[in-house]
Amino acid sequence: MAKVLTDREENYSQWYNDLVLKxxxxxxxxxxxxxxxxxxGYSIWEKMQAVLDGMFKxxxxxxxxxxxxxxxxxxxxxxxxxxGFAKECAVVTHYRLRNxxxxxxxxxxxxxxxxxxxxxxxxxxxxxxTYRNWxxxxxxxxxxxxxWANVVRWEMRTRLFLxxxxxxxxxxxxxxxSKQEALEEAxxxxxxxxxxxxxxxxxxxxxxTKSENERFAGAEETYCIEALMQDGKALQCxxxxxxxxxxxxxxxxxxxxxxxxxxxxxxxxxxxxTRLMGALIMAHxxxxxxxxxxxxxxxxxxxxxxxxxxxxxxxxxxxxxxLCNRLKENxxxxxxxxxxxxxxxxKFAEWELKGVPVxxxxxxxxxxxxxxxxxxxxxLEKEIVSDENLISKLVFLMDDIQKNIFRKAADFRESRTYxxxxxxxxxxxxxxxxxxxxxxxxGTKETEEKIKxxxxxxxxxxPQNPVLEAGKCIxxxxxxxxxxxxxxxx
RNA sequence: AUGGGAAUAGUUCAGCAAGGUUAGAACGCUUGCUUUGGGAGCAAGAGGCCGCAGGUUCGAAUCCUGCUUCCCAUACCA
Numbered sequence: 001m002a003k004v005l006t007d008r009e010e011n012y013s014q015w016y017n018d019l020v021l022k023x024x025x026x027x028x029x030x031x032x033x034x035x036x037x038x039x040x041g042y043s044i045w046e047k048m049q050a051v052l053d054g055m056f057k058x059x060x061x062x063x064x065x066x067x068x069x070x071x072x073x074x075x076x077x078x079x080x081x082x083x084g085f086a087k088e089c090a091v092v093t094h095y096r097l098r099n100x101x102x103x104x105x106x107x108x109x110x111x112x113x114x115x116x117x118x119x120x121x122x123x124x125x126x127x128x129x130t131y132r133n134w135x136x137x138x139x140x141x142x143x144x145x146x147x148w149a150n151v152v153r154w155e156m157r158t159r160l161f162l163x164x165x166x167x168x169x170x171x172x173x174x175x176x177x178s179k180q181e182a183l184e185e186a187x188x189x190x191x192x193x194x195x196x197x198x199x200x201x202x203x204x205x206x207x208x209t210k211s212e213n214e215r216f217a218g219a220e221e222t223y224c225i226e227a228l229m230q231d232g233k234a235l236q237c238x239x240x241x242x243x244x245x246x247x248x249x250x251x252x253x254x255x256x257x258x259x260x261x262x263x264x265x266x267x268x269x270x271x272x273x274t275r276l277m278g279a280l281i282m283a284h285x286x287x288x289x290x291x292x293x294x295x296x297x298x299x300x301x302x303x304x305x306x307x308x309x310x311x312x313x314x315x316x317x318x319x320x321x322x323l324c325n326r327l328k329e330n331x332x333x334x335x336x337x338x339x340x341x342x343x344x345x346x347k348f349a350e351w352e353l354k355g356v357p358v359x360x361x362x363x364x365x366x367x368x369x370x371x372x373x374x375x376x377x378x379x380l381e382k383e384i385v386s387d388e389n390l391i392s393k394l395v396f397l398m399d400d401i402q403k404n405i406f407r408k409a410a411d412f413r414e415s416r417t418y419x420x421x422x423x424x425x426x427x428x429x430x431x432x433x434x435x436x437x438x439x440x441x442x443g444t445k446e447t448e449e450k451i452k453x454x455x456x457x458x459x460x461x462x463p464q465n466p467v468l469e470a471g472k473c474i475x476x477x478x479x480x481x482x483x484x485x486x487x488x489x490x
Numbered sequence: 491a492u493g494g495g496a497a498u499a500g501u502u503c504a505g506c507a508a509g510g511u512u513a514g515a516a517c518g519c520u521u522g523c524u525u526u527g528g529g530a531g532c533a534a535g536a537g538g539c540c541g542c543a544g545g546u547u548c549g550a551a552u553c554c555u556g557c558u559u560c561c562c563a564u565a566c567c568a
Contacts, residue, residue, distance in 0.1 A: 004529085032560085088566070122568090156491090156566065163567065214567090236568065273568045306527050345528040352528095363527050373527080490567075 004353065007287050012231040013159075019281060020160045023290045023354050026277075033158040033165030040354065041277065043298040045168065048276060049148065051200055051295075052170065055192050061144040061172060066126050068150075069117035074125040077250040081124065084217020088154040090119040090165075119152040124218065124243070124269055127173045128251040135175055135265055138257050142185070143175040161278035162235075162490055169273035175265045177255065179244070182266035183221075186242040189270040190223035193238035201276065202293040202406040203227045203283045204413055205237060206436070206485060208461030213448050216269075220244040226460045226485070228413045229282040232434030234460045234487035237279050240270035278490075284378075284405045290355030291377055293405055294398040301327065301334040301394065302356045304347045306363030313340075316362055323360075323372075323390070330391055332398065352377060357401050358394060378404050419483065423474045426486070430455055436487050440480035442473035451475055451486070460485045 004022050006014040020026055025041030037045065053063070069092060076082050096111035120126065127145075134140060148170045158164050172189060176182040190207055197205045205225040215222045219241035226234050245264040248254070253265045284291040294300050303320050307313040320336055327334045335356075337347050344361065351359055361373040372390055375382040378401050385393050416435025420426040429437055441447060441459065451474075452458050466482035473480050 151568090153567085157564095167568070169568065239568070271568065275568050304527095308526060343526045343528090343530065345526080345530080347529090348527095349529045361527070365527075 081218035289353030292355035440471035442478035
């Protein structure tokens with residue numbers, strides 16, 4: 001087989017890049033750091049959006065849309081928020097171009113904006129400024145709003161899907177009348193993300209909270225889900241923040257409670273992005289290409305005809321079209337690859353590269369025997385299936401592949417989850433076979449920073465319900481009550 | 491931003507040291523024939539302001555200067 005991918009073992013990040021390009025998911029654009037998401041990649045994102053959007057609505061949220069631009073003055077109102085994002089903001093300073101004397105066009109210096117606009121890196125500020133007018137009474141709460149949008153963060157170094165200057169995401173912004181209710185909301189949404197990751201992406205995730213260092217700028221608590229990629233590095237897949245009254249205070253959002261007393265509103269925000277595409281790619285794919293979970297594949301089955309003559313093709317097409325109707329009835333999505341320009345072998349390799357969960361081939365032999373060749377992408381196993389058993393086989397495979405790729409990822413994570421009691425062990429694991437490391441930590445920012453400097457590993461999360469176990473911090477030897485999860489991360 | 495490297499066909503690159511006619515290859519693309527159960531073969535063809543601006547020279551992809559952009563390493567994270 002002609003190779004188009006770099007082997008995963010040889011160069012993991014090269015493998016990832018090749019895969020994104022060759023599977024036709026996305027490519028770099030003429031704009032530095034910004035990607036073009038191609039139709040095949042975008043249709044996976046659309047599937048993710050559809051499922052998540054349904055989950056948000058089921059949990060009582062509604063969609064709205066807020067502006068792309070944020071006045072500079074809004075941005076500075078929440079101190080730690082500015083600090084967190086200031087270094088990576090795109091800023092609009094002018095509103096007009098003019099013809100240049102040197103030819104071409106230039107920014108018209110007379111068209112300077114009175115107040116500069118920030119291209120949103122996240123929308124807390126513009127949304128909370130709006131909420132001030134929406135919230136007057138406890139009767140206006142809770143306010144449960146989600147937005148699907150693009151945001152811009154001027155990243156130095158970008159990688160397709162994992163870190164791009166512009167990315168697509170959803171951001172939920174909720175307002176509550178009590179601390180307790182806001183905390184519950186933040187936890188509820190991280191659990192929504194976790195079940196989406198596990199049931200749809202087929203990626204096992206750990207749920208927990210961030211250490212102070214890794215917390216969102218402006219949050220009092222950040223909940224997160226973390227997954228382990230095949231190279232042993234962690235990927236943050238989603239976050240949900242308890243913002244306390246920080247934004248309500250910054251934007252003066254108050255409500256009258258039942259006792260007719262004025263109170264500041266409690267807030268949360270939560271988001272997942274096109275980075276989930278990166279997670280999906282890295283969690284399951286192999287040296288032959290992408291491996292997609294049936295629940296998110298643009299189509300679940302591809303049908304490849306094998307024929308010599310036009311008559312043969314016509315005969316086979318009739319039978320394939322009958323099959324397509326049966327697939328439709330059974331809600332299995334499909335593509336009949338009837339291109340005459342490519343040979344079967346080429347198509348096999350191409351669809352494997354694109355991760356289609358099941359491939360069905362039919363040639364003269366199958367036609368005569370009334371059978372189909374069925375190949376599953378996750379294990380690459382091939383099987384001849386009789387026509388009468390085909391649909392039930394496919395229904396079984398959709399479920400089985402979904403479960404199998406989750407199980408494989410879970411087994412991998414298990415085999416790469418360690419406990420370290422000494423700093424030497426800790427460093428040794430990171431150097432030899434990285435993964436999640438459970439270790440004791442003294443709870444200080446300084447220690448986490450030292451460990452990060454020396455090993456590049458950070459605390460990915462503090463487990464939700466940690467097993468209480470007295471121990472000593474691997475770095476300082478100070479007492480610790482439970483272990484936290486360390487890893488190198490993306 | 492600092493340090494290092496690069497810019498030539500759609501893509502990956504050769505050519506540059508020692509300047510000299512119509513600037514090459516592979517892959518991809520187009521057309522035809524042939525083939526089709528794991529990325530076929532043959533033939534013909536299209537495709538380039540050699541990153542931009544200036545300089546040296548009879549002559550510049552090649553030498554010199556300036557600029558721009560990209561890539562690799564460090565900081566950032568959804």
